[in-house]
Amino acid sequence: MNLPQTEFPMRANLNQREPQWLEKWAQLGVYRRSLEERAGGELFVLHDGPPYANGHIHMGTAYNKVLKDLIVKYKSMRGYVAPYVPGWDCHGQPIEHQVEKNLGPERMKTISQADLRADCREYALSFVDVQREEFKRLGVRGDWDDPYLTLKPEYEAGNVQIFKKMYLDGAIYKGAKPIHWCIRCHTALAEAEIEYSDETSESIYVAFAFTEATPWDAEGPVSVLIWTTTPWTLPANVAVTLAEDADYVGVKLADGRVLVMAEELVESVAEVAAWENHTVVGPRVKGSELSGLHYAQPVHKGVTGVVITGAHVELTTGTGAVHTAPGHGEEDYLVGRAFNLPMPMPVTDDGTFDAGGGPFQGLNVRTANPRIVEWLGEQGTLVAAAKISHSYPHCWRCKQPVIFRATEQWFVSMEATGLRTNAMRAIGDVEWIPGWSVNRMSSMVGDRPDWCISRQRAWGVPIPVFTCTKCGETVATEETFDAVIELFSTRGADAWFTMRPAEYLPADTACPRCGGGVETLAPEDDIVDVWWESGVSHTSVLDARPELHRPAE
Ligand SMILES: [Zn+2]
Ligand SMILES: [Zn+2]
Structure with missing residues (x-):
């Protein structure tokens, strides 16, 4: 190669050179100077959302920061006053969860809320420091000495x-x-904190015996047949919801029992339950005509539930007769409100049945299902049982199924x-x-x-x-x-x-x-x-800091 002799090194050696440049820019106070040089110019505010102060930065956070940095520097070079105030999201469950793990279950039993919060603060601040150095190393320019932190008093007041x-x-x-x-x-979880993945559940068909006269009494003892994948919600059952305009019939089984369900679904249920010699018996009535009938609550002796109608009943799966527990589902809750139904809640914070769980008191909902299915079998009300795999909500943090x-x-x-x-x-x-x-x-x-x-x-x-x-x-x-x-x-x-x-x-x-x-x-x-906290940054950051304003980019 025919190159001139020069002091200029042959190799870029960026991993050594870059820290030297960054060091030099820091000494020069380039961020502060970039604002001073543009004083009097038009203001350009890029308001950056706060990354979470937990762990090291990853490709996503790095990419995001670098793109924003490009915009801010570009605007600054175009003559704008372009302040950039980075921030961190410092509260929340991931940090608390990690601190809890570090402390261990014994210490967690005795620690005060104030002490736990002090540990969380220390943990969050340590990762603010880690990430701050990592972002600086990427060459991102901004007010690193005075970032906004959601744990600062003025932010909390916002x-x-x-x-x-x-x-x-x-x-x-x-x-x-x-x-x-x-x-x-x-804890409660918001929709955004839920992850869906497949889960195997019990799929059971249960007969709820009517406690008053029905149109099919001449044929034998009559029950309404429901389908559920959450047997543990049966102690909280207060109603069975039918589709108002669908046709309901009685299905007489070989043993003489009559089960009421939507006519459209008889054959699919017969297949799952492996019925032989079942016959459909009249009359055929609309769901609305059965509204108001009472049946024996499937778990609690001497208690009755009521038949109602609702627009959410679909005739694609199940029996067209929907087990309704207003405390355990959004649609159940809404229809329960419309019919002024009670909302029993027999499940405690940690998922254990209290006295409202009847024979299942003390069991956890995660492990109670097989026991409940077995118990229904003993009562003679279990008509069929199988397993199904379906998409089920899980906690974003601990990955356990939620209820x-x-x-x-x-x-x-x-x-x-x-x-x-x-x-x-x-x-x-x-x-x-x-x-x-x-x-x-x-x-x-x-x-x-x-x-x-x-x-x-x-x-x-x-x-x-x-x-x-x-x-x-x-x-x-x-x-x-x-x-x-x-x-x-x-x-x-x-x-x-x-x-x-x-x-x-x-x-x-x-x-x-x-x-x-x-x-x-x-x-x-x-x-x-x-999410509320990061959502108020327009007040806690843009309104609170004199160099910023809103609306911002
Ligand atoms: Zn008072
Ligand atoms: Zn969880």
Whole structure:
């Protein structure tokens, strides 16, 4: 090769050179200088969402950061004042879960919530440091010395500002509703925290005997036949839902029993149950004509359930007669509300049946199924049993199957303040690339149930309301919210767990229902969904920092 003799090295040696350049840029204060040089120019704010402070960066986080860095540097070179404030999501279950694992079950039994939170904080901050160095090493330019962290007091206070506005506007409510529940993590899960994968379940057909006269009495003892893949929900059964306009008939078995089901599904059930010599007997009646009939509850002796009708009953699988437990399913809950049905909840936080589980009290729902199937067999009400493999929801964190369980939770209503309508309108105003992707977004927002924002965990921002210990009333007013905002911005959310409300609420705070004074108020135990926290960054970051503004990119 005929190259000139030069000091310039033959090899790039980037893994040694790059750190030297980065070091030099840091010494020069290139980020600060890039803002100073452009002073007076037009502002360009790229507001970056917070990565989660857990573990090292991966290809996804690296790619994401580098692309954003390109935009910010490009804008800066084009003459804009282009500040870049990185941030981290520091609360939430993944960190708490890891800290819990590190502490071990023995220590977890005795640790206070305040100490657990201190450990979580330390863990989160250690990974902020790790990731900060890794992002810097990628050459990303920004305010690394003063990032936004969701665990900082001013950020925590921003959560309460938004909560206050939405609560006082009437968008937030407390209600008992079935939600995805992880019995291992002891917490509610949002739709976004659910992963679906295949699971093998029991598939059983059970006869519920009628306790009053039916159109088929002349043929023999009459029961309504239901199908379920969750035998453990039978103790909470209160109704059987039929399709209003479908035809129902009696099916007389060889042993003389008569089972009522949708006519359309008789042959498919006969095949699964391997019936021989069954006959369809009249009359043929509409579901609506059977509405109001009572039957013996399948688990609890001396208790009856009622036949109702609902639009969600499909005639594609099962029997056309749907076992209904309002505490264990969204559709069951809705139809239960329409018919004013009770909502028993015999399953506790960790998935154990309490006394409401009847003969299954003390069993866990994960292991109770075979026992329940066996028991139904002994009662003579089990008509057929098989196994099926189907898509089933699992906890994103611990990967265990979750259950549907009604509990008292806090929700953001999609309708009360027009959230859904406004979001749908905003979706319509956006130019989508590719164009068809708008359908995916609008069907997602169109179908979303109310957002369950409470979590039964320790590491996060508390739901900033109080409960009257005398009468159970929720106490949350403009004055209490303002006191909590002040508390969080000065002492951080940790103070919620270490101070008494009387120490920071106005002295004249009282329960509006029973008049109980500030000493009778207890702070709420639950914390907000971590997605709420990243969702308030427009207030906690863009409004709070003088160099930024909103709207932002
Ligand atoms: Zn879990
Ligand atoms: Zn009260």
